Amino acid sequence: RKEVEQDPGPFNVPEGATVAFNCTYSNSASQSFFWYRQDCRKEPKLLMSVYSSGNEDGRFTAQLNRASQYISLLIRDSKLSDSATYLCVVNSDNDMRFGAGTRLTVKP
């Protein structure tokens, strides 16, 4: 079983749609959680950290369920510029594990 698993997609959605990505992780001792965004042939960039109580940043909402070892990312009102690969990242004592990413394409 992979340490961090994501649905690879691709997710193809129209502008304005709401889309949700899921991620599961295997290490119950994991301490911190992030969503990164990676554009084609570019480096990953932090989208948002994921906190236990859940957190929101504009159109983006992240949730963490430690009991189920599950993280989610919700994007509301999708924009064309949201098209990218979204990487789930789980960290335990500097041991960073990335998911393979979920590819999103937002179409006009």
Place this chain on the structure above:
Amino acid sequence: DAMVIQNPRYQVTQFGKPVTLSCSQTLNHNVMYWYQQKSSQAPKLLFHYYDKDFNNEADTPDNFQSRRPNTSFCFLDIRSPGLGDAAMYLCATSREGSTDTQYFGPGTRLTVL
């Protein structure tokens, strides 16, 4: 202003010919990481430095070595590149580690002929 700089951006080497990739940072972060990312795959952590303390991932091949001569610079040495080592190599930094954001450089794309 660039905060994590990688040179070169594109590197071509021959099978078996040693190559060194460079990373520098202007953030004065304690932790520096090297990742390997192949097409459509997750970045895979090779090793990281917490200050001068080197931490190797268990499954990182011996062919990969790293040096961190000072806070700002970190190098990835590939002693005998094979065709399977062709990938994007990403350097990242974080201030302290586990709960901190990682900042990535633009990567070096390595081609092995």
